[in-house]
Amino acid sequence: MVSTSLPSLASHSPAYICPYDQACSYLEWAGKELKLDPGLLEILSHPRKVVTVSIPVKMDNGEIRVLPGHRVQHCDILGPYKGGIRYHPAVTLREVSALAMLMTWKCALLGIPYGGAKGGIPIDPKQYSLGELERISRRYISELIKDIGPSVDIPAPDMGTSAREMAWMMDTYSVNVGHSVPGVVTGKPISIGGSLGREMATGRGVMIIVREALANQGKSLAGVRVAIQGFGNVGGAAAELLHQEGAKIIAVSSGAGGVFSETGLNIPALKAYAAENRRSVVGFPQATPISNADLLTLPCDVLIPAALENQITEENVHQIQAQFIAEAANGPVTLEANRVLEAQGVTVLPDILANAGGVVVSYLEWVQGLSYLFWDEGRVNREMEHLMVNAYHRVVKQSQSQGVNLRLAAYTLGVGRVAQALTDRGLYP
Ligand SMILES: NC(=O)C1=CN([C@@H]2O[C@H](COP(=O)(O)OP(=O)(O)OC[C@H]3O[C@@H](n4cnc5c(N)ncnc54)[C@H](O)[C@@H]3O)[C@@H](O)[C@H]2O)C=CC1
Numbered sequence: 001m002v003s004t005s006l007p008s009l010a011s012h013s014p015a016y017i018c019p020y021d022q023a024c025s026y027l028e029w030a031g032k033e034l035k036l037d038p039g040l041l042e043i044l045s046h047p048r049k050v051v052t053v054s055i056p057v058k059m060d061n062g063e064i065r066v067l068p069g070h071r072v073q074h075c076d077i078l079g080p081y082k083g084g085i086r087y088h089p090a091v092t093l094r095e096v097s098a099l100a101m102l103m104t105w106k107c108a109l110l111g112i113p114y115g116g117a118k119g120g121i122p123i124d125p126k127q128y129s130l131g132e133l134e135r136i137s138r139r140y141i142s143e144l145i146k147d148i149g150p151s152v153d154i155p156a157p158d159m160g161t162s163a164r165e166m167a168w169m170m171d172t173y174s175v176n177v178g179h180s181v182p183g184v185v186t187g188k189p190i191s192i193g194g195s196l197g198r199e200m201a202t203g204r205g206v207m208i209i210v211r212e213a214l215a216n217q218g219k220s221l222a223g224v225r226v227a228i229q230g231f232g233n234v235g236g237a238a239a240e241l242l243h244q245e246g247a248k249i250i251a252v253s254s255g256a257g258g259v260f261s262e263t264g265l266n267i268p269a270l271k272a273y274a275a276e277n278r279r280s281v282v283g284f285p286q287a288t289p290i291s292n293a294d295l296l297t298l299p300c301d302v303l304i305p306a307a308l309e310n311q312i313t314e315e316n317v318h319q320i321q322a323q324f325i326a327e328a329a330n331g332p333v334t335l336e337a338n339r340v341l342e343a344q345g346v347t348v349l350p351d352i353l354a355n356a357g358g359v360v361v362s363y364l365e366w367v368q369g370l371s372y373l374f375w376d377e378g379r380v381n382r383e384m385e386h387l388m389v390n391a392y393h394r395v396v397k398q399s400q401s402q403g404v405n406l407r408l409a410a411y412t413l414g415v416g417r418v419a420q421a422l423t424d425r426g427l428y429p
């Protein structure tokens, strides 16, 4: 078992599945398949740098709170660290470390010149005013000023953050260094150098990978029954694009619950409803309520978990009725559940492939910014689709040639590329 020096899990219940332990188990699995030297595996199982800062924030009522803010930089052997920043009450350092490691394999798999990082602040953004969120975001990035930069570490949105937070962060960084630095973040507004297509990119990538996986079995998206957990940036965009391609979205959910329709939800109407109701789908009149747990076990062709980690576990895996699971979220299926699904003949499209559309367009945004050239949305989408489809076919080919499932195939490609780079650069042994 690979080891970790990150803080222990003493405060968690025995049922808690640690995302970092999961990430290390996946790495170990890939390492075994690649016959990697244990020393190399040991290097890759540790983040290169772990930063936790204190963020003092003046609340609107005058109270002072101090929040922890994490940034974990897993590996930069292929290029600057890259990865989103999450605002969610359950954020922990170990979760952020796991997500940083996934970013390393994702960027390597897609062949984009980045390493992996992730950041997070344990807050529920819905409990904070706009002013408080702005002060938190600005102070967080001020505290990290020496650790980030357009050729060092480039944050982007993740759960609970969006272009708005990226704009505050880009501005704070720029004011601190004395000139505008658009390349310090991606996923920023178009007005300050963001890319067309970035907002829909992760959902578009999910749609592309599902389409390719269906095509591989001689099927198309038309009429396919899809259930989606999470209706935020990723789940919402995936729902919209799959709906446009003729898929029948039978259920979607947000944090407080979901909605179901046997005949298919009216996604444009649901999007408008969520926009008016603080991004919640609960209470949408043209559908039946459904819990987040029940949504996962609906009979459907494609299940898309697009919220948090550890949603499909040993507890519920035997009830899963989908034929395909597309991991739009990072880490929604546990290692044990993945084994059961494989035995049941369910195709799992792994996170580091299925949700890579976001970081691919982040890369295209960064490239456009560095070259002072801006592309139309059609070009951005075409470039992204090319990279995604190419990665999908490489993963399928690897899976067939090695006789392993798609996750292990994706991991061996991602981890293998990083291991090779470490060796070639002479950093190992
Ligand atoms: N934003 C991006 O570009 C990328 C995001 N991802 C991953 O996709 C997932 C979702 O991220 P975003 O859509 O950006 O976040 P978001 O904050 O825009 O949306 C999250 C959605 O999940 C729902 N949700 C929250 N807690 C839930 C729970 N306990 N059960 C069910 N639903 C719940 C929220 O109500 C919301 O609908 C995360 O795992 C993230 O790491 C992956 C690649 C890129």
Ligand SMILES: O=C(O)CCC(=O)C(=O)O
Pocket: 082, 083, 084, 085, 103, 106, 154, 155, 156, 157, 158, 186, 187, 330, 355, 356, 358, 359, 360, 362
């Ligand atoms: O767009 C990016 O740079 C990172 C997106 C991200 O956090 C992810 O892919 O999980």
